[in-house]
Amino acid sequence: MKKLFLAFLPGVLFFASSALGQKDISIAQVQGETNISQYNGQSVRVSGIVTARLRSGFFIQTPDDKVDANPKTSEGIYIYTRTEPSADAAVGNTVSVTGSVEEFRRDNEPLSLTITEISMRAGRDEIRVGSKSNLLPKAAVLTVTDFMANSIDQLEKYEGMRVQIGELVVVAPTGGRIDSKTGFVVSDGAFFGVLKAVPRPFREPGMDIREYISFADKDKLKRDFPKLPIFDSNPEIIRIDSDEQIVLKTEESGRAVKPTIDVATQTEVKNLVGVLHYTNGKYTLLTDPGNQHSVSNSIKPNLLPIPTERQFSVAGMNLENFFDDQDDPEIKEDVVSPELFQRRLKKLSRAIRDFMQSPDIIGVTEVENLAALKRLAAAINSDAVAAGKPDPKYEAYLVDGNDGRGIDNGFLVKTSRVKVSESKQLGKNDKYKNPNTKDDIFLNDRPPLMLRASIDDPKTSKPFEFTVVVNHMKSFLGYNDPKQQDNVRIKKRLQAEFLARFVQERQKADPNERIILLGDFNAFQFNDGIVDMIGTIKGKPAPKPEVLNPSEDLVDPDLINLVDVIDFKQRYSYSFDGNAQVLDHIIINEVLRKHTSGFGYARLNADFPQIYRNDATRLERFSDHDPAVAYFTFDDMTAPKAK
Incomplete structure (x- = not known):
């Protein structure tokens, strides 16, 4: 078994094994213009500002003054750490991260797209901190033109970036985790919506386009079923998760409690800001812990009519x-x-x-x-x-x-x-x-x-x-x-x-x-x-x-x-x-x-x-x-x- 050698330079600790074959490239280069990264499977080093923390990873984004000129490439990316990230990955820190580029899809989501991420492993990869308490990159404002019909990866260009929705109408309410014995529900903070003025999306006839795309022999499928209807999966829907981001846990303060957003269908929510992720088969806005949103237009059930005597x-x-x-x-x-x-x-x-x-x-x-x-x-x-x-x-x-x-x-x-x-x-x-x-x-x-x-x-x-x-x-x-x-x-x-x-x-x-x-x-x-x-x-x-x-x-x-x-x-x-x-x-x-x-x-x-x-x-x-x-x-x- 090969030994790992450590090289010491002033102020910097390098893991020799991670440096071998590594490429210093930008986040935009890793993301590229398509869903699958051209660097998939390669070891890389990327740099950016930490914008959000999850329970098993964090997001980084290129500072505003260093973005490329290509609007089709995302400037943000998810760093998968497997366990809760260290304090080095505090929100606002500029960091340099090593890891392998992976296209991840959950086993229980066969129709989902993959998400481009940097996967870190203990003993192989590292986080190096540059500066702290930096201003976060400006959130990109999502508009109706970003949600195209018949396109399932229409928000790929924002994957991993900070985004903002000015006005959203809820089309499916906040979910929750149910204790089967007590029946008590803990909110999961996640709901679905569309930008205001977009009609409520309904399931439509046909095979889900994501399944259609997964067919290996589409020519045979077209020959055998020439009139097979295809459902576009309603790409205008965006998932909102108000419970996924976490704040840095310290011995002094512990973990701050982040309230979830619990809303019914037709509720209007304004000023949602956070990081755009792809999870649970949908592009998902993970709201910032301190997001200052507003809620209006809640609904109530209406009584059904009483049958007449006839x-x-x-x-x-x-x-x-x-x-x-x-x-x-x-x-x-x-x-x-x-x-x-x-x-x-x-x-x-x-x-x-x-x-x-x-x-x-x-x-x-x-x-x-x-x-x-x-x-x-x-x-x-x-x-x-x-x-x-x-x-x-x-x-x-x-x-x-x-x-x-x-x-x-x-x-x-x-x-x-x-x-x-x-x-x-x-x-x-x-x-x-x-x-x-x-x-x-x-x-x-x-x-x-x-x-x-x-x-x-x-x-x-x-x-x-x-x-x-x-x-x-x-x-x-x-x-x-x-x-x-x-x-x-x-x-x-x-x-x-x-x-x-x-x-x-x-x-x-x-x-x-x-x-x-x-x-x-x-x-x-x-x-x-x-x-x-x-x-x-x-x-x-x-x-x-x-x-x-x-x-x-x-x-x-x-x-x-x-x-x-x-x-x-x-x-x-x-x-x-x-x-x-x-x-x-x-x-x-x-x-x-x-x-x-x-x-x-x-x-x-x-x-x-x-x-x-x-x-x-x-x-x-x-x-x-x-x-x-x-x-x-x-x-x-x-x-x-x-x-």
Whole structure:
């Protein structure tokens, strides 16, 4: 093994091993004009002013008087130290840093771009301090022209630099880390926004452009799928993280507490200043610890309309990990504290009664077991009576499924008005062959649950009969992971075809049966280029040239997705990476169209910050999904036409 030799010169300590093959170059040269550095894999020495500190690295930027004349090259860069940087990397210090140039991407972010960074190793690389307490480089002001459509690396020229946003509108609220046992949320300080005057971004049809770029043989892809739609990933979105930068910890003062920015959708935030990073699949502004921002235009939930005596309502609610405070020996769950469970019961009861106006039938997903759902029903009933309202007499229906975490589908039925004639689980034992392992595995982890019910028409006293099926399809987890995607994609396609065949059998057996499909379909209302789940279920699957995993047309007459008839700006039930998107649908068959009088989402969750979970007095944030609510009438009427 070679020995390391140290050379001593006046005032300077050099590591001989790091000096070998090193190049003194500018930050702009390392960054270059493209996403991948031409110096990738090489050992270099760069210099600049420290502008920000993270828990495992820091940023440096070229002083303003030494920048190059090329606006396409960034003057800032991230220095990865693996552990918290030493005091030599204090903000305001000018430093010289050695390390190897690397293009980094997290293993769990296969569609992310890489970030150009200087990676340091102990014993090999060094930080040399020049001067201290320097003024930081002036922040570049981001404008609408910096956010180009159909470009996923449009902010590459600012990567690692100090930037400023004058006015930003929040498009997805601040997130948080949830303790599964206590339910307590700690804000992560991160939210998404667009520059003011830019419309709210929605998920659009097609394959994510980042996946399209990752295809090795694009020519073959174009030949096989010539009409494959591509989604540009909404490059106008920028992520804001108010919790990532840290201040230098000292023995005298310790670590200063930096308040997070906790905001809801539509909030306007002014004067955001910090360093631009690329992380979590998005360009991210890491706000300075002392950033002086202002917040305005906060929103509140609006009550849903009360059904008339000629109407009834049906809802779908994802209750997000609704586990109780009792240990279930059949599953390996986190047993929540009694305090958390009571808090969740109160929030849900109040949301259902006071905001959603006590729907007649609620299809629920992500519920631990029948006992937990019965306790929710009892809480709603007792709270209603205590508030001086009629007892809705909700009863719970749930059948255990195959899910490894033990979450199931169920119903809350207002038996003061609704009569149930049948409750039946569908396809629990159906299996298919996993293309990766060749094993036969369950098709339906959370099998659909069917409920046949009726409500007496107040005018005629005749029963108005209908069938509701609650669904919770396979999630997107593994959808873009090369090791899992084949199985995930075929499973989602087969689940959609299973439900489509079920509906077709019912329609064929009784053309007059009124059918409602609802729940968390984990699919958009359009073709995502990989699997067209909703199109398949409706009887309008995407043509083979437009989707990688096509399905046949299995349904006739076609079904109607109610999200297609509401205002475009209201077409979302969930927010992911700043994109408003629909995962929760209510789909009806043609014979029910003339009895459909309204549809919408209860804006209680997707637009509000995670820390609202901690407040039992708030309606907001009992889940990460907004409930879908449909209104039906006993009368025949001209129904809205699907677009």
